[in-house]
Amino acid sequence: MSFTQPTRRMFLQGGAAAFSATSLMGTTALAALDPNSFKDRVFHATHYGPFQAVVRDGKLVGVNHIMDIDARPTEMLTRGVLDRTYDKSRINYPMIRKSYLDGWETGDIKPELRGKEEYVKVDWDTAWSLTAKALLDTATNHGNEAIFSSSYGGWSNAGTFRPNVLQGRLLNLMGGCTITSGDWSAGASQVTLPHIIGDMEVYSTQSAWETIRDNTEVFVLVGCDPIKNNRVEYRVADHGMYAHWESIRDAGVKFISINPQKTASDEYLDAEWVKIVPNTDVALFCAMANHVLAKGLEDRAYMDKYTTGAEKWIAYLQGETDGVEKTPEWASEITGIAPEEIRDLAELLATSRTEIAGAWALQRAQHGEMTHWAIINFAALTGKIGKPGQGVGFSWHYGNGGMPASGKSNPAGMSQGRNFVKTICPASRITDMLENPGKEVFYNGNTHTYPDVKVVFNAGNNFMSHQQDTNRLIKALEKVETVVSVDVWWTAATRWADIVLPAASTLEQDDISSGGTYSNDKVYAMKKAIEPVGDSLPDFEIFEGLADKLDLWTQFTEGEDKMYHIKLAYEKSSASKHTPFEAFWEKGFARQEVPDEARKWTRHSAFFNDPEGSPLHTTSGKIEMFCDDFAKLEIDDCPGMPMWLEKHEYLGNAKEGQLHVVSPHPWFRLHSQMDQSENLRNLYKVQGREPVRINTQDAADRNIEDGDLVELYNDRGTVIAGAVVSDDIMPGVVSIYEGAWPSLDSKGRCNSGLVNFLTSTQRSSGVAQATTANTTLCSMRKCEDPEGPNMAYDKPPILEDYAFAEIDEDKLGFGRLYELTESLYADMEPGEKIFFERCTVCHAPREVTHFTQQQWKGIAPSMFPRAGLEEDEAALVMDYLMKNASDALR
Numbered sequence: 001m002s003f004t005q006p007t008r009r010m011f012l013q014g015g016a017a018a019f020s021a022t023s024l025m026g027t028t029a030l031a032a033l034d035p036n037s038f039k040d041r042v043f044h045a046t047h048y049g050p051f052q053a054v055v056r057d058g059k060l061v062g063v064n065h066i067m068d069i070d071a072r073p074t075e076m077l078t079r080g081v082l083d084r085t086y087d088k089s090r091i092n093y094p095m096i097r098k099s100y101l102d103g104w105e106t107g108d109i110k111p112e113l114r115g116k117e118e119y120v121k122v123d124w125d126t127a128w129s130l131t132a133k134a135l136l137d138t139a140t141n142h143g144n145e146a147i148f149s150s151s152y153g154g155w156s157n158a159g160t161f162r163p164n165v166l167q168g169r170l171l172n173l174m175g176g177c178t179i180t181s182g183d184w185s186a187g188a189s190q191v192t193l194p195h196i197i198g199d200m201e202v203y204s205t206q207s208a209w210e211t212i213r214d215n216t217e218v219f220v221l222v223g224c225d226p227i228k229n230n231r232v233e234y235r236v237a238d239h240g241m242y243a244h245w246e247s248i249r250d251a252g253v254k255f256i257s258i259n260p261q262k263t264a265s266d267e268y269l270d271a272e273w274v275k276i277v278p279n280t281d282v283a284l285f286c287a288m289a290n291h292v293l294a295k296g297l298e299d300r301a302y303m304d305k306y307t308t309g310a311e312k313w314i315a316y317l318q319g320e321t322d323g324v325e326k327t328p329e330w331a332s333e334i335t336g337i338a339p340e341e342i343r344d345l346a347e348l349l350a351t352s353r354t355e356i357a358g359a360w361a362l363q364r365a366q367h368g369e370m371t372h373w374a375i376i377n378f379a380a381l382t383g384k385i386g387k388p389g390q391g392v393g394f395s396w397h398y399g400n401g402g403m404p405a406s407g408k409s410n411p412a413g414m415s416q417g418r419n420f421v422k423t424i425c426p427a428s429r430i431t432d433m434l435e436n437p438g439k440e441v442f443y444n445g446n447t448h449t450y451p452d453v454k455v456v457f458n459a460g461n462n463f464m465s466h467q468q469d470t471n472r473l474i475k476a477l478e479k480v481e482t483v484v485s486v487d488v489w490w491t492a493a494t495r496w497a498d499i500v501l502p503a504a505s506t507l508e509q510d511d512i513s514s515g516g517t518y519s520n521d522k523v524y525a526m527k528k529a530i531e532p533v534g535d536s537l538p539d540f541e542i543f544e545g546l547a548d549k550l551d552l553w554t555q556f557t558e559g560e561d562k563m564y565h566i567k568l569a570y571e572k573s574s575a576s577k578h579t580p581f582e583a584f585w586e587k588g589f590a591r592q593e594v595p596d597e598a599r600k601w602t603r604h605s606a607f608f609n610d611p612e613g614s615p616l617h618t619t620s621g622k623i624e625m626f627c628d629d630f631a632k633l634e635i636d637d638c639p640g641m642p643m644w645l646e647k648h649e650y651l652g653n654a655k656e657g658q659l660h661v662v663s664p665h666p667w668f669r670l671h672s673q674m675d676q677s678e679n680l681r682n683l684y685k686v687q688g689r690e691p692v693r694i695n696t697q698d699a700a701d702r703n704i705e706d707g708d709l710v711e712l713y714n715d716r717g718t719v720i721a722g723a724v725v726s727d728d729i730m731p732g733v734v735s736i737y738e739g740a741w742p743s744l745d746s747k748g749r750c751n752s753g754l755v756n757f758l759t760s761t762q763r764s765s766g767v768a769q770a771t772t773a774n775t776t777l778c779s780m781r782k783c784e785d786p787e788g789p790n791m792a793y794d795k796p797p798i799l800e801d802y803a804f805a806e807i808d809e810d811k812l813g814f815g816r817l818y819e820l821t822e823s824l825y826a827d828m829e830p831g832e833k834i835f836f837e838r839c840t841v842c843h844a845p846r847e848v849t850h851f852t853q854q855q856w857k858g859i860a861p862s863m864f865p866r867a868g869l870e871e872d873e874a875a876l877v878m879d880y881l882m883k884n885a886s887d888a889l890r
Contacts, residue, residue, distance in 0.1 A: 043588025045236040045513050045524035046506065047158050047670050048077040050589065053507055053529035060085050060507060060530050069515075069522065069589060072239040074231045075683065076674050081507075083677035085533070089489045089793050091502035092534025094127035095119040100482075100498040101804055104130055105811070111478045115496045115744075118797040124535065124545060126807055131499050132549040133812045134482040138454045139175060140816050145423040145451040147177035149459075150493075152427050153184070155671065156460025158235050159511030159526050160413040160569050161562065163460035163486050163503060163539040168416035170543050171457070173552050174817050176419035178451050180427040181443065181850045184466055186360045187427055187770030188368035189394065191444050192638075194851075194858030195629045196373055197385075197604075198616030202360055204862040205518045206393045207603045209244040209402035213251045215389025217352040220256045221271060221396075222281060222375065223359035225263040225664070229397040232670040236515040236524050241400040245269060254352075256345070258284070260662060261693060261735050262728035274345065275730040277651050278660045279365045279775055280335040283644040285374040287331030288346035289381050290317045297350040299383025306611055307380050309626025313641045326644070334644065334652060336730070350382045353389050357396040361664060366775040367637055367645045368764040374642035377625045385623065386608025393603060399517025404598035406521045408574035409868020410514040414565055415836040422849055423451045428771035430467050431761055434476035443769045445633070445852060446886050458485045460503070460539070464492035465672045465739055468759040468773055471717045471748070486542060489676055490795055492742050492754075502536040509538035512566050514573070515589075520868075523575040523590045538562070549814055574868060617857035629854075630767065638765035648762055649777040651732050659698065659734050661712065661776040663755040666737035675741045676793045686722020688790040690753025693735040694780070699725045702780060709783040711749065712736070714776075717757030718749040720783050734780065738773070743792035752792040831880030839867045839877060853885040 041052040041064065049070045054062030063081050065073035098118050099110035110117070138146045149171060151164035171177045182190060186202035193201045212219065230241060245268065249255065255271035257263065260278050265271065276284060292298050293314060303310040319325035328339035328346075335342075349356075356379055362371040376385070376392055384390040395401045425433040426443050433439075437452035456477070467473045477483060477496060485497035494500045507529045515522035532538065537545070540562040547556035558565075570581050575590035584590045606614040615621030619629060631640025639645075646652070651660050665671070668680045675681070684691055687709055694704065704710055706725040711718055712734065721736055729735055742754040750757045758778050764770035835848065851859065860881070864874045882888060 042527050042529040043525055044507060044529055045158055045515075045526050045589075046077065046081060047155070047232045047234070047237060047673070048081065049073050049237050049239070050515070050524055051077060051081070055529055058530060070238045072242050074239075075680060076231065076668060076670070079679040080668075080674040080677040083679050084489070084674060085505055085507060085530075087489070087676045087678070087793070088795065089676040090533055090536075091487060091490055091494065091500055092536065093121045094124055094502060094535065095500040095798065096122050096127065096130065097498045098799065098802070101130075104133070109481070109498065111480065114477060114483065114498065115474060118799050119500065120802045120804065121798060121800045122804070124537070127499055127501055128545050128549045129807050129809060129812055131484050131501070131546055132814060134455050134484065134499075135171075135174065135457070136550070136813060136816050138481075142452065142454050144175040144421045145178050146454040147171065148425070148433075148451070148453040148456050149177050149179050150430060150456055150463040151459040151461045152180040152463075153461060155234065155673075157506045157511070158233070158513045159506060160411050160513060161511050161540055161565070163542075165413060165416060166539055166543040167457065167459040167486070168419075169414055170547055170550075170552065170556055172417040172419050173547070173555050174550060176421035177457070178421055178423045178425060178453065179419065179847065180430070181424040181847065182427045182768065182770060184364075184427055184771055186363060186394075188363040188764040188768040189360070189372045191768040191770070191855075192369045192630070193372060193394075194855040195618060195627050196624050197376055198618045198858045199861055200859050201372070201392075201394045204395055205405045205601075205603070205865075206396055206401035207355070207389075207391070208404045208599050208601045209241065209248060210599050211388050211602050212253065212355060212402065213244075213248045215353055216248070216253050216355050217389075218254045218256060218348060218354045219248070220258065220349065220354065220356045221263075221265060222258045222356060223362045224357040224397050225265045225359065226357075226397040226401065227265040227268045228263065228667055229665050230400055231667070233399060233515070234517055235513050236522070238400070238515050238522070240516065240519065241402050244402060260660075260730050260733045264667070274337060274341070277334065277336045278662055278733060279647050279650045280652075281362055282367070282370045282374045282642055283326070283331045283334040284337065284342065285378045286317055286326040286642070286644055287328045287342050288349065289378050290326045291328055291343050291346040292350045292378075292381060293317065295347065297347065298381050302383030303380060303625075306385070306608070307623040307625050308620040309624055309641065310381070312626040313377055316641060316643060349378075353387070354379075354382075354384055355390055356392050358392065358394045359397055360394070361662075361774060363764070364771050364774045366647045366762055366764060366772045368770060368772065369638050369768055370642045370645065376623065377642055380623045380625055386602065386604035388602045388605070391603055401518060403516060403519040403521075404594050404601065405518050405865065406574075406592045406594045407598070407865050407868075408520050408592040410520055410573055411512045411523060411569040412572040412867070413569045415833060417836060418832065419847060422847075424448055424847070424850060425450065426769035428468065429761075429763070429769055430463065431469065431473045431476045434473075434479055441769065442635075442766050444767065444850065444886070454481045456480050456483045458483070458493050458497070460486060462487075462491040462493045462672045464496055465741065465754060465756065468756055468771060469716050469761045470742065470750075470754060470756045472761065486539065488536070491672060495796055501542050502534065503542060504532035504536045504538045508532040508536070509540070510563060510566060512569050519594065521592050521594055523570065523573050523584065523592065525585050525588045527585070527588065550817065551814060572868075617854065617861070619854060633767065635766040638767040647775050649760070649775060654732075654777050658777045658779055659732055661755065661758055661778050662733060662735050662774050663738040663759070663776075664735060666739055669737070669739055672739040672741060675739065686724065689720055689722045689751070690736055690740040690755075691724045692721035692753070693724045693726055693729045695729050695731045695733065696725055696727050697731050698734070698780070699723060702782060704780075704782050709786050711781050711783045712758060712778045713780075714758055714778045716760065718747075719753050719755065719757050720749055720751050720786055721753040734778070741792035743790055745787040747787070751787060752790045829880060831876035831878075834869070834873055835877050835880055839863050848881055848884045849886050851885060852887045853882050856881040856885055
């Protein structure tokens with residue numbers, strides 16, 4: 001090492017920067033109001049809410065919510081956080097799969113034993129060495145595109161310094177890697193809606209709740225369940241919208257819920273329930289539009305002024321293009337809704353001040369691109385979009401949609417930097433990529449070629465519980481040489497890994513976050529409350545150690561510790577303008593003012609009030625009821641307008657006895673997070689398995705009673721679940737939450753209830769290549785032979801005293817990338833730097849070349865305010881985006 005290239009070891013021995021916040025670590029400014037209580041309480045924040053960690057003798061003993069910033073905490077906070085901190089599923093030490101450790105030099109690593117074989121407890125130096133070797137071997141022998149990061153999403157914790165961000169920074173410093181594009185949450189709509197209505201919509205601010213209370217007559221929930229889904233947040237939940245939903249309800253707004261099952265929101269908001277066959281919403285909205293036209297209730301003047309392509313869609317509705325008129329009778333056969341009910345609903349929505357809230361779940365289906373589009377077209381046909389209390393919104397169920405937006409900047413962490421690898425994998429197509437290296441795949445207007453992946457590097461993500469058809473994924477992973485996973489717990493993603501790097505929980509490290517995806521009205525300190533469990537390390541230190549092995553320590557850390565970077569992150573927030581960092585850290589949070597005008601804001605009002613001065617970011621500048629951008633692609637499963645297209649499997653073509661499986665977000669979890677909490681499991685699991693909601697008649701037909709174990713099965717797999725028999729789900733449909741931790745029995749059944757053993761890898765369409773998890777059929781029977789208890793939360797077999805030879809670092813060749821990395825990251829332009837530092841920390845795309853210029857113009861209006869960019873900063877970023885978008889490079 002040269003003097004100008006210091007190492008992590010030198011830093012720890014005294015070469016650190018002068019700033020230190022040690023004196024701030026144990027502050028007690030938010031101690032309990034009880035003057036006689038002990039004072040060991042530390043402010044922290046999570047996806048589940050802000051709180052005080054109650055610590056005694058160095059151990060977390062309680063979680064106290066904070067009334068004035070979260071009056072309605074969930075059980076995930078009050079029970080789950082404490083439960084999981086010391087749960088038996090914690091990864092206490094670095095682990096390496098036995099055959100991988102034995103065969104790292106010879107290559108005899110036996111990947112077929114992943115998920116079956118023992119792990120060996122090792123030291124950190126061994127784990128870092130073998131991880132670095134795998135990365136270097138792959139980069140030098142196969143190219144960086146053979147390194148695949150499965151760490152999409154960043155839901156691992158609420159902090160700014162999430163593991164996926166730190167991993168991206170490290171891998172980009174060594175040349176980059178193949179990454180995912182799009183995401184699971186709204187992969188279909190985030191690609192299509194910028195072309196249709198000029199914005200991603202699914203991650204966009206909703207009309208302020210007061211405008212709904214004061215103007216709306218009918219609020220339609222299409223698969224939308226805000227009361228349940230807003231229990232958690234991408235950053236820090238504060239449940240601020242709950243009281244406002246009550247105000248809207250109590251103001252007399254009529255709620256209608258179109259859904260195969262009754263939801264918590266339906267109960268809470270006293271919604272009228274309209275039962276619908278899953279995946280048939282497009283048929284319903286087409287038929288309602290047809291009836292609106294038949295009754296002369298359409299708004300021709302609105303369409304002429306604000307839309308394009310209306311006549312082509314109307315011709316389709318009236319059967320002029322295919323000979324089939326989309327009447328209520330036609331739709332009734334598809335949707336299961338009576339024709340008269342469709343007519344009544346169409347007239348009510350057309351003649352009322354109507355807001356339609358569409359869930360992301362609607363587009364997690366085959367032809368999912370069509371569903372939100374059909375809702376938009378119906379709203380445009382009836383002249384709703386942009387008017388106070390009316391229109392469409394596709395994020396009412398997320399991030400406390402409806403809360404007025406502050407427009408303030410959030411903390412911004414370390415830049416991930418430039419990824420020099422341009423190969424991608426659509427987020428839901430990982431299995432397809434692993435199975436088919438060299439295959440060309442069309443995604444979002446461009447043709448990409450799958451790489452031949454040798455390393456899967458997973459940080460803070462449970463991709464093994466996300467991907468469809470889990471059995472197929474397990475088999476596909478056998479082609480991969482190394483799987484590395486950074487995690488706190490033994491999730492599915494760690495149980496099928498070769499190298500497991502144990503991360504400390506957020507309670508065991510410092511970080512910074514913010515509250516309100518859309519409101520952005522608070523900045524939160526995530527203060528270290530307890531020491532890391534076992535030999536686990538904070539994420540920053542894990543990647544810092546790996547960077548040191550790769551001779552990239554200086555570039556990764558910039559020669560500073562994490563607290564230095566936390567302070568810099570805070571300084572980039574608007575809160576720093578009125579609250580110094582030390583005061584913020586002492587108190588635990590800082591508020592960000594919401595301007596009064598934000599409380600009266602209506603989505604798309606600027607376009608409605610001045611369509612020429614404030615056009616949409618579509619090709620025409622208007623709402624595209626027919627879109628030439630898609631029509632010219634000539635892709636059969638994504639036509640140029642919303643049309644009803646038959647699904648490869650749904651109740652309309654089901655075999656006798658088959659049921660449609662829907663897999664909504666859980667009530668007591670954030671995807672797979674919190675599944676290991678025993679106290680939470682006791683509230684909802686059935687005989688230790690994931691509950692499945694079954695219609696009373698479907699249960700009776702199969703001799704199933706409430707509380708029985710059942711098998712759900714198809715040709716992709718079998719899961720065992722616990723029956724919850726109910727009349728609040730329509731016949732022919734079963735509902736099982738996504739995100740359960742898997743546990744396979746001797747027959748290959750998931751004894752825990754992970755639904756993705758049933759779901760298909762069918763794509764949404766050739767445009768978005770998104771997930772179709774909600775397009776799934778299965779059969780069901782009573783389980784007569786369960787094999788013991790669910791073992792999903794027990795550790796895998798571990799060899800703690802296994803003897804292995806010390807690794808000779810001379811054999812690892814750690815200097816191989818030094819010359820390459822010196823020149824990789826020196827020429828980032830200002831707009832590029834701002835983009836990677838501040839515009840890619842939420843659901844927004846991470847790679848500029850994944851989207852066209854027009855799509856970026858539609859994404860930016862939601863992304864720039866959330867990033868808190870000044871006008872000149874936004875101009876720099878937009879210039880960078882326009883020069884590097886996919887169509888600019890053709």
